[in-house]
Amino acid sequence: MLAYTLRRVAMLVPVLLGMSIIVFMIIHAIPGDPAVIILGQKATPEAIAELHASLGLNDPWYVQYFSYLKNIAGGDLGTSIQTKTAISKEIGPYLAATFELTVFSMLFAIFIGVNAGILSAWRRNSWFDYTAMLIALIGVSMPVFWLGLMEQWLFAQHLNWLPSIGRVNARDPVESISGFYVLDTILARRFDQLEDVFKHLVLPGIAMGTVPMAIIARITRAGMSEAMASEYIRTARSKGVHEFMVVYKHALKNAFIPILTVIGLQTGMLLGGAVLTETIFGWPGIGRYLYSAISARDYPVIQSGILVIAVIFVCINLVVDLLYAYFDPRIKHR
Amino acid sequence: MMEKKKSSYEIQAAEEGTILPLHSLWRGLRANKLAMAGLTVLVFFIAIAIFAPLITPYAYDQGDLLNTNRPPSYKHWFGTDYGGRDIYTRIVYGARLSLWVGLASVLISVSVGSVMGLLAGYYGRWIDMLNSRLFDILLAFPSILLAIAIVAMLGPSLQNALLSIAIVNVPTFGRLIRSKVVSLKEEDFILAAKSIGMKDRRILFLHILPNCLTPIIVTGTMAIGTAILEAAALGFLGMGAQPPQPEWGKMLADSKDYLLKAPWTVLFPGLSIMLAVIGFNLVGDGLRDISDPRMKRG
Numbered sequence: 001m002l003a004y005t006l007r008r009v010a011m012l013v014p015v016l017l018g019m020s021i022i023v024f025m026i027i028h029a030i031p032g033d034p035a036v037i038i039l040g041q042k043a044t045p046e047a048i049a050e051l052h053a054s055l056g057l058n059d060p061w062y063v064q065y066f067s068y069l070k071n072i073a074g075g076d077l078g079t080s081i082q083t084k085t086a087i088s089k090e091i092g093p094y095l096a097a098t099f100e101l102t103v104f105s106m107l108f109a110i111f112i113g114v115n116a117g118i119l120s121a122w123r124r125n126s127w128f129d130y131t132a133m134l135i136a137l138i139g140v141s142m143p144v145f146w147l148g149l150m151e152q153w154l155f156a157q158h159l160n161w162l163p164s165i166g167r168v169n170a171r172d173p174v175e176s177i178s179g180f181y182v183l184d185t186i187l188a189r190r191f192d193q194l195e196d197v198f199k200h201l202v203l204p205g206i207a208m209g210t211v212p213m214a215i216i217a218r219i220t221r222a223g224m225s226e227a228m229a230s231e232y233i234r235t236a237r238s239k240g241v242h243e244f245m246v247v248y249k250h251a252l253k254n255a256f257i258p259i260l261t262v263i264g265l266q267t268g269m270l271l272g273g274a275v276l277t278e279t280i281f282g283w284p285g286i287g288r289y290l291y292s293a294i295s296a297r298d299y300p301v302i303q304s305g306i307l308v309i310a311v312i313f314v315c316i317n318l319v320v321d322l323l324y325a326y327f328d329p330r331i332k333h334r
Numbered sequence: 335m336m337e338k339k340k341s342s343y344e345i346q347a348a349e350e351g352t353i354l355p356l357h358s359l360w361r362g363l364r365a366n367k368l369a370m371a372g373l374t375v376l377v378f379f380i381a382i383a384i385f386a387p388l389i390t391p392y393a394y395d396q397g398d399l400l401n402t403n404r405p406p407s408y409k410h411w412f413g414t415d416y417g418g419r420d421i422y423t424r425i426v427y428g429a430r431l432s433l434w435v436g437l438a439s440v441l442i443s444v445s446v447g448s449v450m451g452l453l454a455g456y457y458g459r460w461i462d463m464l465n466s467r468l469f470d471i472l473l474a475f476p477s478i479l480l481a482i483a484i485v486a487m488l489g490p491s492l493q494n495a496l497l498s499i500a501i502v503n504v505p506t507f508g509r510l511i512r513s514k515v516v517s518l519k520e521e522d523f524i525l526a527a528k529s530i531g532m533k534d535r536r537i538l539f540l541h542i543l544p545n546c547l548t549p550i551i552v553t554g555t556m557a558i559g560t561a562i563l564e565a566a567a568l569g570f571l572g573m574g575a576q577p578p579q580p581e582w583g584k585m586l587a588d589s590k591d592y593l594l595k596a597p598w599t600v601l602f603p604g605l606s607i608m609l610a611v612i613g614f615n616l617v618g619d620g621l622r623d624i625s626d627p628r629m630k631r632g
């Protein structure tokens with residue numbers, strides 16, 4: 001296992017280097033002068049010269065790349081053009097907000113997706129199965145941002161059940177300790193505020209979790225159908241094991257590896273989709289940070305935002321691969 | 335007339351059910367009700383895209399500022415948007431854009447991915463190493479994020495959105511073809527072709543590529559649906575189609591501020607995206623079931 005882990009980590013080096021090249025290129029592949037693009041056509045020559053100096057655009061490209069690489073290796077993600085603040089300093093709270101939303105969405109996706117998949121496989125070709133798989137098909141085919149807008153219209157504006165934007169009631173802000181509001185409100189024993197935080201999580205969490213939910217349900221159904229048809233399930237049944245235990249203990253255990261893989265991959269994918277969900281729900285996470293940077297042509301933030309999300313994505317994939325190898329030892333020998 | 339004798343490989347493949355000629359793919363598709371329903375949806379969208387000028391009463395950019403955000407009525411089936419433009423007309427013309435982006439981007443990804451995968455799988459060594467690492471790097475980004483990065487470089491437009499989606503999908507096809515080629519090149523018929531002195535280019539494009547066609551079609555069909563979703567997402571973020579183009583994602587972005595006042599301006603473009611993607615997914619699912627019976631559902 002150690003040898004496999006080391007080999008898998010070593011494979012990351014060229015990938016991370018390649019990623020840094022792509023992200024570095026974002027600013028350098030812009031047709032024309034990046035400083036003019038960032039500042040707009042009406043910028044004064046002095047402002048353009050100043051930005052050239054601060055972004056290091058006067059050096060040859062390879063000098064710029066190596067100094068960029070040195071900076072990010074040292075944790076320096078550059079400075080935001082909009083806020084004039086170091087990105088490494090301001091990115092923390094955004095990441096925490098996205099992390100909280102991602103965890104909530106995935107819990108929703110896993111709970112509903114796995115159970116719906118199991119029930120569908122258990123009661124194959126029943127009405128439940130057809131309905132669940134129809135919902136799963138709609139789930140994977142629906143634009144997340146549209147689902148978010150429709151949720152806002154129905155549950156926030158029309159029925160007035162849930163708040164439509166933000167992380168918490170703006171008039172009663174959470175005192176940030178860890179940046180995770182659920183944790184912070186519990187630590188501060190503000191349970192009324194905890195309820196408010198949960199209410200704010202529901203709509204964006206469901207919007208973001210619907211695609212992974214649908215995919216998890218489909219994979220679970222496929223895996224469970226195969227498992228339920230095996231000999232050991234027949235044996236378990238003939239022994240008189242309770243049907244619930246047959247499904248949730250015996251079959252699920254064997255179908256769980258592909259489900260786990262999909263859960264891991266979908267968690268990583270959510271980070272990309274965060275740009276859309278967070279924009280709609282005014283969720284102050286990394287996706288919205290990136291979106292506002294795109295609108296303001298704040299290229300250092302665009303670069304670092306994409307890099308940070310991609311590095312997290314790669315790390316999640318690494319963990320998934322290692323878990324897969326741990327649970328299925330055949331992988332290591334391929 | 336004597337029937338053309340099948341090669342041992344074809345017979346074996348047909349028995350295993352892994353590689354099927356195109357006509358059996360079609361026969362299988364016809365027997366699959368869900369896939370046929372999906373195909374009907376696709377034919378419907380293709381038809382409205384082709385006949386758009388004949389079936390729409392207005393021009394897609396024709397606004398009427400006295401009739402903004404009007405609910406669906408006899409005159410405006412899907413209502414009007416914030417600029418007083420007929421939403422039905424814009425959705426019909428939008429089908430052209432979405433289908434175009436989906437089809438064209440996947441065609442580009444398939445072409446580039448096929449060539450890269452063929453070369454990597456057939457020649458191996460450094461070509462394979464280089465291509466595979468490049469695929470690893472591209473796949474290391476969440477796809478929508480990589481598309482955003484590419485559009486950030488090229489500038490926002492529908493064409494650049496199309497290109498970025500094409501680039502994002504290249505590794506999917508590249509890897510698929512590569513893995514097929516690696517197993518195919520050891521087959522007897524390829525060794526035979528080599529031994530009679532056939533040139534590599536002929537072997538690659540006339541013998542190996544046709545045998546990769548089924549997985550390309552299956553993956554490609556699903557990829558078109560995903561590409562339509564990605565194009566809509568880029569349009570929604572303002573990185574794809576630009577006004578007054580009636581792209582579905584852009585229409586959603588423009589109407590979202592009028593959600594409470596005029597929900598139909600948001601409802602119909604979203605429904606159109608969903609229906610078109612469901613069509614491609616159903617056909618893709620059906621094709622996958624036919625080409626790989628192990629995946630068969632139900």
